[in-house]
Amino acid sequence: MELRQLNPDDIESNMDLLRYAFQLKWDPERLAAKRRNFKPEQFWGAFEEGRLKAQLQLLPLKLYVQGRKLDMGGIANVSTWPEDRRRGHVTHLLVRVLRHMRENGQTISCLHPFSVGFYRKYGWEIYTEYKEYTIETKHFPPRAAAEGNVARVKAGIPLLQRVYEDYASRYNGTLVRDEAWWGKLLKSGTAAVYFRPDGKPGGYILYDIEERVMTVHEMVHEDERARQALWNFIVNHDSMIDKAILTAPMDDMLPFLLPNPRIVQEIMPYFMGRIVNVEEFVRQYAFGRTGEQTRISVKLTDSYAPWNEGVWNLIVTEDGRGMFTPSAPEENGEADLSCDIGSWTALLMGYRRPAELYGLGRIFGSENAVHRLDAVLPKRQTYLLDYF
Template sequence: MEIRVLNKDDFDMRTELSMYAFQFSLTPEQLDEQRKHFKPENQWGAFEDGQLQAMYTLLPFQLYIQGRQMAMGGVAGVATFPEQRRKGHVAKLLSHALMEMKEKGQVVSCLAPFSFGFYRKYGWELYTDLKKYTILPSQFPPRVVTEGRVERVVPDSVLLERVYEAFASRYNGTLVRTQNWWKHTVFTRKAGRTAVYYRPDGEPGGYLLYGIENRVLTVHEMVYLDETARQGLWTFLANHDSMVEKLILTAPVNDELPYMLPDPRIGQEIVPYFMARIVDAASFVDQYAFHATGASVRLKLQLIDPHAPWNEGVWTWAVSVDGQGSLTKSELEDGETVDAGCDIQALTAMLMGYQRPGALRRYGRLTGSAEAADILERVVPQGQTFLMDYF
């Protein structure tokens, strides 16, 4: 089996596999249009006798983690024909993807799973959930007179991106959006209407991406920088009460809207969403913002990661007095034991902010001493995960 990047001559085979695996069809006109814009350089395939058997796409992104931007490899479009399944093709492609990401300096990877169990076998782990609200007009927040104003506008990435960046960087695992991503993905997939809250000085302080159809108001993104902006946007939404029968909104899991409602008995659903995986543990820890506790710490960590052997083994995990972390390959002296141990999934969940070290130890996902878990509790910052995008 040959694994290689696709080229323009592979368009027909790639499209046939995509349509079969993801159950869609294209008209001849749509095929011609896609052929014109086909960019194969981020797509990889497993070939036998020149025929495409399985494939994946590796997208170069940046993620916000603890307020810093880290290079991320987005894995998408993983597909294989049914007669080629259970032959190890996808496993080889995912191992190849990990090596590609490491070489490109992409220290973390994310994907939208068709099966959480399948991707957990290769080191990915659930890292973020979504909270979905269903709210009746009678349950809308009270209208509040605020400074500033809300206006419906034409979608404009230049107008929205500063607000988005300030909001998204508060969370772990949110996407750093390029103007191209705004134009060709955000505004395309979340097509509908845009409203912006302007502060009294004329600067944007929040926005909505939303749509209204069949008397349902769907809020795809509600982004705000302070409480005044939140109230202004909710007052704008509440003014649709005579037009709609319900409002559907997606928010971070730690969102506290029900507490602020006169009637908090609204529909709430927690939806497991994306998975993440640390690709290069040493580089990830080096770029991570740990708590500056005023004292340096040092632990011996046993890390398990059979699909990325460069992560596997015993490490000295150090965090300096100013919060700079490092992982250094280490050896155990005679009779010495590690302070803590985990697999790459648990390390990912911990450092992304999805699980706390103490909880992982209670679940048996972080082994070792209680003292080591307490040290990690002190140096690993609290952080809420969130993702408003899909790929």
């Protein structure tokens, strides 16, 4: 088996496998665009006798974690020919790209799983979920006075980017968007922007309307005033639609604000994450400031990224700077805490708290160490508005 990045000559093999695996039907225009935009260096393939057996795409992206922008490897388009499945090709590819991400400074990786259980084997863990509301017009929130105005606009990227960055950086796990990403995002649908009385943007929605259903793909607001103004705009469509469908982070309080909160709500487990280089991830992480130094020994297991495996000393300084240093051999006794890399990822991403995972048997050790770890991990909601 040969594992390598694709080259321009592999384009037809790449697209043949994508079309088959994901049952895609591209018209000539779409196919031509795919050929123009093909970036072979983003794809890794498993080859036997020169034939592509399996592949995945590794996207160079950035993620907000505790308000900081971290380099992230986004895994997408994992695909294998049916006659070549269950022969270890994807395992070899995942192990190879984990090493590649480490070499390229990508401290974390994210993906959208076809099967949570499949990727858990390799160290990825659910790190975010979202709520999806389905609200009939009769249950819409009442209109309320809101300063400023909402206008449909031909969405300019800088206009939306300013609002998005402020909103996204409040969460863990949101994507840092560049101009190219925005360009793809805004190819369809309509944008409406809330402008404050001083003319500055304070929120927006991206939406479309079809068959009397308004689907709000994104609702971003800097404060309650912006949220209310955007809802006034949605309510103004009540003669055109029968219901609205929108997604929101898990800390969203909309049902509490409704006259009748008994609307349809679904919780959707979404993306998975995995720390690639635990030492560097901790170095870049913004821990909580407790006014004193915290030291906890942690035993990590990580079969597919062995550089993460072993006993480590987590040291968090008084001002929230973290270090993760290998324990000296003479110190390799019983660690204060032990867990696998997936659980450690869920903790540091803020998806689960130490006491929760301790109670579930996902981390082991002393309750005192659990409490000390909880004290240095800031509480911050996870969210992701994007898909790849």
